[in-house]
Amino acid sequence: MSIVLAPRPFWSLAVLHARFQFLETVRIPIAVIGNLLFPSLALLFFVIPQRSVADDPGIATAAIAQLGVFAVMSTCLFSFGVGVSEDRAMPFDPFLRTLPAGAGPRLVGRVLNGVLWSYLALVPLVLLGAFLTAATLTPAQALAAIAMVPAVAVPFLLLGLAIGYRLSSKAAIAVVQATLFPLAFAGGLFLPPEAFPGWLDTLSKFLPSRAARDLAVQAVTGYEAYAGALVVILAWTAVFAALAVTAYRRDEGRRFH
Amino acid sequence: MTTVVELEHVTRTFGAVTALDDVSLSVGEGQLVGLLGPNGAGKTTLLSLVSGLRRADSGTVRLFGGDPRDASSRIALGTTPQETGLPPTLTVGEVVDLVAGHYPAPMTRAEVLARFGLEDLSGRQTGGLSGGQKRRLAVALALVGRPRLVLLDEPTTGLDVEARHTLWEALRDYHADGATVLLTSHYLEEIEALAERVVVIGEGRVLADDTLSSVLGLVGLRRVIFAVPNGDGVDLARLPGAASAQQASDGRWTVLASDADRVVRALVEQAVPFEGLEVRGASLEEAFLTLTQKEEVVR
Known part of the structure; x- marks a missing residue:
């Protein structure tokens, strides 16, 4: 028999899922506030009091950029790693999978939601930076920063998905924290890499967080990223994409209901 | 009569457990079929294959002639979430809108809420609903897209008598509009109240497939x-x-x-x-x- 009804367009389904995921996130304010606050607090306590950093336009802008990378990374790892594993544990998840929409629109909805929260997480950082430090951006650098956000977000959201589709929610929280903070520290998101001992600086250059940090700093200050940063981040993106896909495939049909 | 659901020699195992063992079953348009069987008989597994959640290990499953794992085959399918699984922070109206947004010609929010007596609860977060209200919402979500096939897994388990009768009435009304309904239950009473044809499943196999009265004779x-x-x-x-x-x-x-x-x-x-x-x-x-x-x- 023929079905004359056509499925809803991909993008309207993706926006539908993004909208309801946003609503669900925003109704648990502590999750939102934690995400928005931590990078700003770090800026307020560790950067702004050091006037030698805060009063130098280049260094201050770089400091805000590296905390911005942290904000995006933490939003992605939490909303994808912890969020996906929590959703998988909910009996509503298999129900959604019986609706006439494939995994694609829901995944894209999640990406839209993640990118939106990444932007929101940057708002307090940018405001603090503009009012309390000497950080400056030209209009071109501001545009570059806006474009950098999804580029930084993609590898970490793929890593988040790999964690979220493989682990239970309790394990996912632990793994996200154990991944996020070492990656952030060794990637120069809290202390600039110039303060690293030589061995750590060398190691750091192989990390996705360091590559993302240097590319973000380059976009907003013009300080050149180290050679190979782009290759490192693309390689990690490929690795995380492969991990995410295998985790998603393993997850299918493994659950009992 | 056109075939809505078709299973041919379907087998599905979970590790050492055979949930379905060479099951063949065909459901025609407009039928109201009850799947009856004890817990663990394979009823839920059968529904999960028809709704595309799982793949059969062997055999074929067809939904409106297509593979249920393709989203486009599920365009006229309605299923219920487990009532414990509604997103607690979303309101009743929002959950209805979320599900309705997946279908080309859904019921309006007001219509679906009215069918299940949920009009006054539209703005309530689902986490604050009673068990019976959640169950009614769960069944409402199966119907909001005006599906031609409705799958219901134990739709009224744990409801009081009055709520159960209200739900049965709503399901009979929807079936009377021409929809096909496939429901599972381990309550004979529920099957008696709703089904015209009864398929008895035990240990993963179809033990009986007959009219309600013949099966009642068998199990009575x-x-x-x-x-x-x-x-x-x-x-x-x-x-x-x-x-x-x-x-x-x-x-x-x-x-x-x-x-x-x-x-x-x-x-x-x-x-x-x-x-x-x-x-x-x-x-x-x-x-x-x-x-x-x-x-x-x-x-």
């Missing part, structure tokens, strides 16, 4: 239990009204009877020296068990 057996200490000499299974007879390890006989009165009368007439007579209704579980055993005898 009674047990006549007694001991015959001083010799037998009577073929108890051939007593009038008896379906089968079995001797337990303690020596007591259990005769499954479609007509227990006739069996007892025959025992007396034939002067069978029975002792400790008990007559009781076979539970659904027991009735399923006898269906399973019969099947094995036939094999």
